[in-house]
Amino acid sequence: MDIKMILEELEIYLNKRLLKEPHSVVCESFESGIIRYPTRAIENEMEDFINNKKKPSFSSLLFHYIDERKLSDSQIYKKAGIDRRHFSKIRSNKDYRPGKNTVIALCLGLELTREEADALLESCGFSLSASEMFDLIIAFCLERKIYDIYTVNFMLDRYKLKTL
Numbered sequence: 001m002d003i004k005m006i007l008e009e010l011e012i013y014l015n016k017r018l019l020k021e022p023h024s025v026v027c028e029s030f031e032s033g034i035i036r037y038p039t040r041a042i043e044n045e046m047e048d049f050i051n052n053k054k055k056p057s058f059s060s061l062l063f064h065y066i067d068e069r070k071l072s073d074s075q076i077y078k079k080a081g082i083d084r085r086h087f088s089k090i091r092s093n094k095d096y097r098p099g100k101n102t103v104i105a106l107c108l109g110l111e112l113t114r115e116e117a118d119a120l121l122e123s124c125g126f127s128l129s130a131s132e133m134f135d136l137i138i139a140f141c142l143e144r145k146i147y148d149i150y151t152v153n154f155m156l157d158r159y160k161l162k163t164l
Contacts, residue, residue, distance in 0.1 A: 104121070
């Protein structure tokens with residue numbers, strides 16, 4: 001099946017399922033075939049979809065949890081075992097996305113519930129997998145309210161896993 005037929009089928013699919021009124025797309029020739037650009041109707045629909053589905057960013061969620069618990073930055077980064085300069089980078093750059101271990105350490109430092117931790121991890125594109133030993137140990141600790149970083153690291157080390 002060629003690209004032109006696939007694009008036509010996609011347009012029919014979108015007309016039937018997503019849009020109440022038919023639309024057209026702007027076409028332009030290109031070396032490898034035809035490029036179709038979405039019409040304003042599809043762009044508006046996409047913007048509405050994004051606005052309705054978008055969740056808070058990592059930094060806004062993190063600082064919401066810090067404020068909600070009435071904790072200082074130093075209390076959090078010390079409890080999480082994170083360097084002050086690293087935390088300052090998180091604080092000053094709203095688009096900064098730390099690694100998974102840093103987010104987990106912050107979850108522990110903030111003493112988040114499992115649901116709150118899942119939301120903070122998701123805000124950076126991470127999750128706790130039920131098929132990874134490391135993630136299962138972290139989930140166990142969160143669900144049992146074991147927040148002490150040294151205890152968590154001991155448990156990880158016990159199973160010969162990389163510590164936080």
